[in-house]
Amino acid sequence: MLKSRIAAAIIGTLMCFGAPGGASAQDTIKVGANLPMSGPNAELGEIFSRAASVAVKHINADKMLSKPLELAIEDSQATPQGGVVAMNKLVSVTKVPYVLSAYTAVSKAIAPIGDRAKVVSINGGAVGPDLAELGDYFWNVIPLVNFEAEVLIPFVVKEKGLKNIVLIFVDDPLGEAVQKVLRAEVPKAGGTLVGELQVQRATQQFASIAANVRQLKPDAIYIASFGTQVNQIIKQLRDNGVTQQLMSYSAMSTPSIAELPEAKGAWYTTQSADFTASALGQRVAKEYKDVSGKEANAYVANYYNAIMVFGILAQQLEKAGKPITGTNLLEQRRASPTFDLVGGKMTFQQNGTVSAPVQIREIDGTGTGKLVK
Amino acid sequence: MVFLQLFVNGLQLGAIYALTAVGFSLIFGSTKIFHVAHGSAFAISGYIYWWLASKLAVPWPVATLAAVVAAAVFGLFMERFIYRPIQRHEASFFTVFIAAFGVSLVIQNLIGTVAGRGMETVTTPLSRSIEIMDGLFVAPIAAISIVVAIVVFWALNYFLSRTHIGIAMRALSENPDLVRVFGLDPGRVAQWAFVIGSAVVVPGAIFTAMTAGLNPAIGTHVMLVSLAATIVGGIGSVRGAACGGLLLGLAENLAYWKLDPQWSEAVTFIVLFAFIVFRPSGFFGSPTAAK
Numbered sequence: 260m261l262k263s264r265i266a267a268a269i270i271g272t273l274m275c276f277g278a279p280g281g282a283s284a285q286d287t288i289k290v291g292a293n294l295p296m297s298g299p300n301a302e303l304g305e306i307f308s309r310a311a312s313v314a315v316k317h318i319n320a321d322k323m324l325s326k327p328l329e330l331a332i333e334d335s336q337a338t339p340q341g342g343v344v345a346m347n348k349l350v351s352v353t354k355v356p357y358v359l360s361a362y363t364a365v366s367k368a369i370a371p372i373g374d375r376a377k378v379v380s381i382n383g384g385a386v387g388p389d390l391a392e393l394g395d396y397f398w399n400v401i402p403l404v405n406f407e408a409e410v411l412i413p414f415v416v417k418e419k420g421l422k423n424i425v426l427i428f429v430d431d432p433l434g435e436a437v438q439k440v441l442r443a444e445v446p447k448a449g450g451t452l453v454g455e456l457q458v459q460r461a462t463q464q465f466a467s468i469a470a471n472v473r474q475l476k477p478d479a480i481y482i483a484s485f486g487t488q489v490n491q492i493i494k495q496l497r498d499n500g501v502t503q504q505l506m507s508y509s510a511m512s513t514p515s516i517a518e519l520p521e522a523k524g525a526w527y528t529t530q531s532a533d534f535t536a537s538a539l540g541q542r543v544a545k546e547y548k549d550v551s552g553k554e555a556n557a558y559v560a561n562y563y564n565a566i567m568v569f570g571i572l573a574q575q576l577e578k579a580g581k582p583i584t585g586t587n588l589l590e591q592r593r594a595s596p597t598f599d600l601v602g603g604k605m606t607f608q609q610n611g612t613v614s615a616p617v618q619i620r621e622i623d624g625t626g627t628g629k630l631v632k
Numbered sequence: 633m634v635f636l637q638l639f640v641n642g643l644q645l646g647a648i649y650a651l652t653a654v655g656f657s658l659i660f661g662s663t664k665i666f667h668v669a670h671g672s673a674f675a676i677s678g679y680i681y682w683w684l685a686s687k688l689a690v691p692w693p694v695a696t697l698a699a700v701v702a703a704a705v706f707g708l709f710m711e712r713f714i715y716r717p718i719q720r721h722e723a724s725f726f727t728v729f730i731a732a733f734g735v736s737l738v739i740q741n742l743i744g745t746v747a748g749r750g751m752e753t754v755t756t757p758l759s760r761s762i763e764i765m766d767g768l769f770v771a772p773i774a775a776i777s778i779v780v781a782i783v784v785f786w787a788l789n790y791f792l793s794r795t796h797i798g799i800a801m802r803a804l805s806e807n808p809d810l811v812r813v814f815g816l817d818p819g820r821v822a823q824w825a826f827v828i829g830s831a832v833v834v835p836g837a838i839f840t841a842m843t844a845g846l847n848p849a850i851g852t853h854v855m856l857v858s859l860a861a862t863i864v865g866g867i868g869s870v871r872g873a874a875c876g877g878l879l880l881g882l883a884e885n886l887a888y889w890k891l892d893p894q895w896s897e898a899v900t901f902i903v904l905f906a907f908i909v910f911r912p913s914g915f916f917g918s919p920t921a922a923k
Contacts (some may be wrong), residue, residue: 297740298849301749430894457894463844463853466641467888467896470634473767487847490751494845498759500769515750 287329288583290315290569291349291358293369293380295337300362300486302513303558306551307361307384308332310559313546314566323574330566331355337486339368350376356585357569359562360397362485363387363433370397377585381568383561386508387436391612395589398611400565401557404433407508407528408440410617414632415526416450421478421504425454427468427492428483437483437508453477458484458492465492469499479504482511490516497521512556512620512627522622526631530615532560532602540601554626564600571598633767638885644774646881647781648843651836652854653861653873654788659707659829661868662801663822665715666725668732670858671851672739673830677703678837678846679747686754699834707830710735711823736851744848753845754838773842780835785874788832792870797824805868860904866914875915879903 292311295304311330318328331353333345342365349355350372358373360366361384370393373380380397382390386404390397415421426441428434438455445452454475456468472480480503482492489510496505504526511527534540534555543563544555572591573583581587596607605613619632656670677699684695714731758776761769792798800821803811808818833854840846858873861880865872880900887899907914 297737297744299847301744301848302751305749457892459894459897461853462893462897463850464641464645464884464896466644466843467638467885468893470637470641470769471888471893473769474634487751487845490753491844494753495843498761498771498843500761500763513750515748515752519751519753520755 287327288324288573289329289331289353289355290566291346291353291355292330292332293335293342293345293349293358293360293365294332295341295361295365295486296332296334298336298338298486299488300337302515303361303384303486304334304337306513306553306556306558307359307562309551310543310547310555310562311359311566313543313550313559314563314570316546317542318566318570323570325577328566328570335362335365337362337365339364341365342369343372345369346372346380350378356583356588357381359383359565361385363390363436364431366390366397367393367432370394373397373585379585379588381565383565384558385433387433388440389432389436391610393611395611396585398568398592398607400568400605400613401509401561402530402615402617403612404437404508405440406614407617408437408444410632411506411508411526411528411619412441412444412450413448414619415479415504415506416445416448419479419504422450423453423475423477423479424450425456425472425475425477425480426452426483427456427458427472427480429485429488430457430459433485434483437481441481441483458488460488462488463491465495466499468492469496469501472496472501472503473499477503479506482507485510487515489513490519490522493519493525494521509557511622512558514553517622517624517626517628519622520624523624525622526619527622527628528617528619529557529627530560530602531618532557534560534601536603537601539599543601556627560601564598564602564605567600568592568598633765635886635889637768638889639882640768640770640774642882642885643878644771644777644843644881645885646878647777648836648839648877649857649861649881650874650877651777651781651784651839652833653858653865653877654785654870655829655832656855656858657862657865657868657873658788658801658832658870659825660862661870662805662825662829663711663715664805665711665822666729666732667710667715667826667829668729668855669710669714669736669739669851670830670833671853671855672736673703673706674833674837674840674854675739675743675846675848675851676706677834678841678850679743679752681834681838682752682754682841682846683747686752696834696838699838700831703830703834703837704827707826708823710830711826716819716822736855740848740851747848749848751845751847752841754841756842759842771843773839777835777839780839781874784832784835785871788828788870791828797821801825857900860900862914864904864907864914866916869914869916872914872916 335342346369357379360380360382363385373396374394382399388403388405506526509529534544547555620628621631622628659667680702681699684690758773761771804821861876865876887896
C-alpha cells in the first residue's frame with residue numbers, strides 16, 4: 260500500500276514538472292517573457308503580459324504554427340538582477356528561442372545572455388537609446404526615447420513657448436539616457452535645461468523635490484521615471500504647489516496615471532498606435548478590453564506585435580523546413596524585415612530597431628487621453 | 633525659507649514614519665518576534681481605507697474604523713496562526729522571518745490581484761498645499777499628521793503605563809516567566825501586542841494613501857523604515873521608535889538642503905549606520921554587553 264502510494268506520488272510529481280523531453284515539451288512551442296510581474300512596476304508587467312497573451316491566443320486560434328504556442332512568463336521585478344535570473348531560467352531551463360523584455364536596465368542586463376545563447380530578446384517597453392546597440396539578438400518594437408524627445412521638445416519650446424525646463428530623472432540607465440537626450444534637444448530647440456534632479460528608484464517622497472522645482476521656476480517639468488514612481492512624482496508635485504506643465508515619454512500612458520486627477524493636462528509622447536485603422540487593431544483592442552477592462556494603449560500594440568513578429572517568422576521558418584532557433588529567427592527577420600502589424604506596416608532596421616510616427620497626447624482623464632499633435 | 637520648507641516636510645514625513653515604526657517596535661519589544669509582515673498590516677489598512685473612502689464613498693470615520701479592524705485582525709491572525717504554531721515547534725528566528733516574509737509576499741500579490749497593480753490614492757483637499765508665507769507651502773495634512781502622531785503616542789504611553797494589559801506587555805518584554813507567575817497568559821498578552829501594534833499603523837497608512845499613494849509593494853518600504861527607526865530609537869523602545877521615525881523623516885528631507893536629491897534616502901541609512909557604530913543601543917535602548 261505504502262509502496263504504491265510512493266510510486267503514485269513520484270509519477271504525479273513527474274507529471275507536474277514534466278519530464279525532460281516528455282510529451283508536454285514536444286507538443287508546444289514556447290516563447291519567454293521576462294517582465295515585471297511584482298513590485299512597484301507590476302502594473303506595466305500586467306499590461307505587457309496580457310497583450311502578449313492576446314497575441315498567443317490569436318496565433319493559436321489562426322493555427323499559424325504546427326503546434327500550439329505557449330508563453331512562459333518569468334518575473335524580472337524590473338531589476339537587472341531579477342531580469343538576469345529570469346533570463347537564465349528561460350534560456351537554460353525552459354529553452355526558449357525568443358524572449359520578451361522590458362525596462363532599459365533589465366534589457367541591458369539580459370542582452371549579453373541572449374547574445375551568448377543566440378536567443379532573441381525583443382523589447383516593447385524600454386526606450387533607452389542605447390538599446391539600439393545591444394547586438395544582433397536584441398530587437399526593439401518601440402521607438403526609442405530620442406525619437407520621442409525629438410518630437411516633444413521642439414513642440415514645447417518653440418510652439419508653446421515653454422523655454423525653461425526642469426528634468427526629474429530616475430537613477431537608472433533610462434533616466435540617464437533621457438538626461439543625455441534632453442541636454443542635446445532642449446538647447447537645440449532654443450530652450451534651457453534649468454535643473455536636473457536625480458531621484459533614486461526606491462524614492463517615494465517628493466515634497467522636497469517639489470520645493471526644489473519651485474525654486475528653479477521652470478516653465479515645464481519633464482519626468483523621466485517609470486512604474487508607480489511617475490504617479491507619485493505627479494501627485495506630489497501638484498500637491499506641493501508646482502503648477503507648471505508636466506510632460507514625459509510613453510511611461511505616462513498607464514491606466515492609473517490616466518485616472519489620476521493630478522495628471523490632468525500633462526503631455527506625453529507615444530508612438531502612433533491607431534487600433535481603429537485596421538481589422539487586426541480592432542480585434543486586438545476588443546479582446547484586450549475583454550480581458551483587462553481597460554483600453555488598449557501603445558504598449559499593448561508593442562507586446563502584441565512582438566509576439567506576432569515571432570509568429571510570422573516561425574511560420575516562415577516552418578514552411579522552409581527550418582527549426583525555430585534564435586539564429587534562424589534573426590536570419591529570417593533580415594530576409595523579410597517588414598511586418599503587417601497593429602499600427603500598420605513595421606520595418607526593422609539592420610540594428611534591430613523600428614521607426615514609427617510619434618504623437619503627443621494630453622491626459623484628460625479618459626483612457627489614453629486626447630491627441631495634441 | 634528653503635530650510636524651513638524642508639523642515640516642515642520632514643516633520644510631516646517623520647510623523648508618518650514614527651506612526652509606522654512604533655507598532656513594529658511595540659510588537660518586537662513585547663514578544664521578541666521579528667514581525668517582518670508589519671508592512672502588510674500597513675498595506676491592508678491603507679487599501680481598505682482607499683476602497684471604502686474612495687471607491688464606495690463611505691464616510692471617513694467608518695472607513696478609518698474598518699481599516700483599524702482589518703489591521704488588528706491581520707495582527708491577531710499572524711500571532712495566532714503563523715507565529716504561535718512555529719514557536720510551539722521551533723522558535724528559530726529564521727523560521728519566523730521566512731514565514732512572515734512569505735505572508736507579506738502573499739498579501740502583496742493578493743492586493744495586486746484584487747485592487748490592481750498601479751498606484752492608488754485617496755484624493756482629498758487636505759493634501760493640497762497652501763502658500764502660508766512667501767515660498768513656504770504647507771498642506772493641512774501636515775498639521776493633522778503631527779497632531780495625530782502626538783495623540784497616538786500619548787494614548788499608547790498611557791496604555792502601556794496605566795492599564796493592566798499595557799503593564800503586562802511591558803513585563804512580557806522583560807520576563808515572560810514573571811508574567812506567568814502573576815497568573816497572566818503570555819500568549820494572550822502577545823495577542824494584545826499584535827492587535828495594538830498593528831492598529832497603530834493605520835493613521836500612517838491613511839496619510840500615505842492621501843499624500844504619496846499606495847501600491848501593493850508598499851509594505852517592503854514601510855518595513856525598511858520601521859526597522860531603521862527601531863534601530864535608531866533603540867530596539868524595543870516605543871518612545872525610541874517614535875523619535876527614530878521623526879529623525880529619519882527629518883534627515884531624509886533636510887538632506888535636500890545641501891545635497892543632490894539622489895542622496896536623500898542614503899542619508900537615512902547614514903544616520904542608521906552612525907547609530908549602529910556610535911550608539912548601538914539607539915536613543916532609548918538599554919546598553920548590553922556581549923556575553
